Amino acid sequence: MGMTTLDLFPRSTPPIVDRMGPCAFVLRGFALPIAAELVRAVTAIDALAPFRHMETPGGFTMSVALTNCGDLGWTTDRRGYRYTTVDPVSNQHWPAMPATLRALARTVAITAGFGAFEPDACLVNRYLPGSRLSLHQDKNERDFDAPIVSVSLGMSAVFLFGGSARSDKTTRVPLHHGDVAIWGGEDRLRYHGVMPLKDAPHPLLGAQRINLTLRKAG
Ligand code: SIN
Numbered sequence: 001m002g003m004t005t006l007d008l009f010p011r012s013t014p015p016i017v018d019r020m021g022p023c024a025f026v027l028r029g030f031a032l033p034i035a036a037e038l039v040r041a042v043t044a045i046d047a048l049a050p051f052r053h054m055e056t057p058g059g060f061t062m063s064v065a066l067t068n069c070g071d072l073g074w075t076t077d078r079r080g081y082r083y084t085t086v087d088p089v090s091n092q093h094w095p096a097m098p099a100t101l102r103a104l105a106r107t108v109a110i111t112a113g114f115g116a117f118e119p120d121a122c123l124v125n126r127y128l129p130g131s132r133l134s135l136h137q138d139k140n141e142r143d144f145d146a147p148i149v150s151v152s153l154g155m156s157a158v159f160l161f162g163g164s165a166r167s168d169k170t171t172r173v174p175l176h177h178g179d180v181a182i183w184g185g186e187d188r189l190r191y192h193g194v195m196p197l198k199d200a201p202h203p204l205l206g207a208q209r210i211n212l213t214l215r216k217a218g
């Protein structure tokens with residue numbers, strides 16, 4: 001019998017799930033069994049496609065450093081936001097998406113009730129103390145049928161989950177090492193962001209936070 005992705009994450013008890021919205025959840029500690037493996041994978045991605053601070057169309061340099069893995073990678077420059085098949089710095093394809101990461105995202109989508117999820121893009125964000133991400137919608141994907149899956153590693157952050165307008169009230173959701181957030185359906189286009197990171201070093205990653213955001217972009 002072939003192994004299903006669920007077999008990779010055996011659980012004797014149901015995961016602890018916090019609800020952020022009708023179709024938005026945080027699965028606490030869901031990535032912990034593969035966290036060390038994911039940290040090694042990020043080191044390998046960084047060696048091929050180093051983290052960099054990108055410029056927004058408005059001319060600001062992002063405080064979060066980013067890179068990508070997968071068939072498509074999200075980039076920004078003065079001309080706008082878009083997905084590309086190659087890293088504009090190296091002109092090489094983005095590094096491959098690690099199979100375990102893809103399997104984790106699939107399992108989370110099934111567990112949270114979204115059904116089959118085939119991510120083709122993974123944005124990797126690196127936050128240092130003081131880094132923040134302003135409120136935005138994930139809307140550069142071709143369609144919004146698939147959910148967004150977000151894996152947090154290292155230092156804790158306060159995630160802001162808002163509404164469908166930038167000015168809507170936000171709720172503060174702490175995200176810790178190993179937590180996996182997922183939002184889709186009617187919550188797919190909700191504004192979200194990350195508060196400036198506190199300097200509270202993590203045993204495995206030191207004074208940084210890594211966030212992996214998996215999408216179906218193309
Ligand atoms: C993102 O919205 O791209 C990242 C969210 C996070 O870092 O938790």
Ligand code: FE2
Pocket residue numbers: 136137138192
């Ligand atoms: Fe986002």
